[in-house]
Amino acid sequence: MKLTDREKRLLNGEKGKVPQQAMALLVKYGEALGAEEMVPVQHIYASSAFCANTDLTLATVKQCGGIKEYFSEFALCGDAGWEIPRMEHFATCLANNIDLDMWEEQEASREIYEMGLLADEFERGIDHLSAPSCAPYLQGISPIFAEHIASMESSAVSFFNSVIGARTNTEGIESATAAAYTGCIPKWGLHYTENRKGTHLVRVTVPVETIMDWGLLGFYFGHVVQEKIPVVDGISHRPSADMLKHCGAAAASSGGVELYHVVGVTPEAQDRNMAFQRGAPLEEFEFGEREKRWSYEMLNSGTSPYIDHVILGCPHYSIEQVFQFLRCLGRRKIHSDVHLWLMVPYTVKMLVIRQGYDKLMREAGVHIIAGACPILGGVYRKSAQSIATDSAKQAKYFRDMTGKPVYFGSMEQCIESAVSGKWIGSFC
């Protein structure tokens, strides 16, 4: 690869062993992909190295001999004996596995909690911003249009690429951590304009108006295009950012969509011609009543009418969604057999407290959980018989990974069900 003088100096070890190892890793990675050069990045979104399945992480931390040693091996691909310096470039944590204030409600063990405390202290000690969220853009940590960034986490990648028009491939923990020590990432794939053109047309012939509708649409086109770049055309209503957030997350779970365009809405698709960069689609699909129902049926596997665990906020809820949630719940209380979790970014939890919503939630029996992902860490109420959610992504993952009956519906349907203890969702 063609390296700049700065990158060569890093590779020669002028800044120490960790940046040297990080640069060497990025060069290897870039060469494997045929990248010719690096691109500078100012925003790096790297998961906590400790966010994966909690039981497995705990066992591996023990095997490695501690938090620092685990980080060296798994995030840096380096030597356990190295001193780990502070990150040179601004990097923020994507979702973690537990909220350190809510670990008992999350049914995490004390040992997991204690590892979480140490890991959190370690991440903050190396300047990895410990405000974990899979929706960091909701916390004001956001790139701008056409900015090159390095991001992990499929729903975040989709939002950055599609809705903001920033440029990233889906990075892994090793490459994102290396970017935090070097400030660059191999330039390939979606960093190039020509690789961002739409490949498949999705003609929408049914109303798509709600977050639930956008989840069903994303789930459908992710399934049919897999890792290609769909262009959605024919929508009758302009979506909100939260709708697009759900759509992209769903498409990245049923397929591997990293970038999608919505004609007249997303920045690289002011019209169909622009979305396809004046080319023609390779294939066309229709999203009508039949396809919408197909998505719905794929996401609903529950048969018993009773529910005992409702999880909302995948991707993490915005403060507007929290507001809508409280408006819909009103003065009602969650059924005593049901655990309802609202997953949010840390800064949204702070706003919830500042606004006095936390008191209302406590009285209603709602648990607000910051920074965590129940799927990544496998931290959800294992004792639950079934799970209900308003997220297509989460419904798919819970169905595939836990085998528990799963119900998918709108936020309103999830609330009604959480209050009554029975699933009362429906397709329309």
Ligand code: F3S
């Ligand atoms: Fe976020 Fe986890 Fe869902 S990372 S998008 S809450 S599966």
